[in-house]
Amino acid sequence: MTPTVVAIHLAPGRRLPTKSVTSVEAEAGAGLVGDRYHGSKHRHVTLQSALDLEAAAADLGRPVEAGLTRRNITISGGDIPTQPGTHVTIGDVELEVVRIAAPCRLLDDNLGPGAARALHNRAGTVFRLLTSGRISVGDEVVLDDSGAQG
Secondary structure (H helix, E strand, O other): OOOEEEEEEEOOOOOOOOEEEOEEEEEOOOEEOOOOOOOOOOOOEEEEEHHHHHHHHHHHOOOOOHHHHOOOEEEOOOOOOOOOOOEEEEOOEEEEEEEEOOOOOOHHHHHOOOHHHHOOOOOOEEEEEOOOEEEEOOOEEEOOOOOOOO
16 A cells, blocks of 8 residues: 555744644755755655554553654655665655654653654654655655665
């Protein structure tokens, strides 16, 4: 089954709570409009998998809400690529892997003790935006469409 976008979150500023939205404008070379990283050089958007959040929740013994992880886009499933240069398409927007996302230092504050450890290797991937467009909840996600990842 093709993964889809199940949640979108934007953080308007450093250490401010994320805001859930149903769609967002993605600007090539700049990021997600309304997010604190909009205008940064490489950290345009972060992706995480709902399945990874479920696994972390099982380890923690409590739910892990997507917005509290401080990642921008949560997808229903699939292996999010981590190899730099790999391309992903969300709706009509093309993204390129920059690096693996390290668990946010605020995780233990937001989700409780042990959250950063539970999300280690489950914290998602940082991408740069190659094309512009609107990303919406429900959009299909094509993972690893460049063949760059083995």
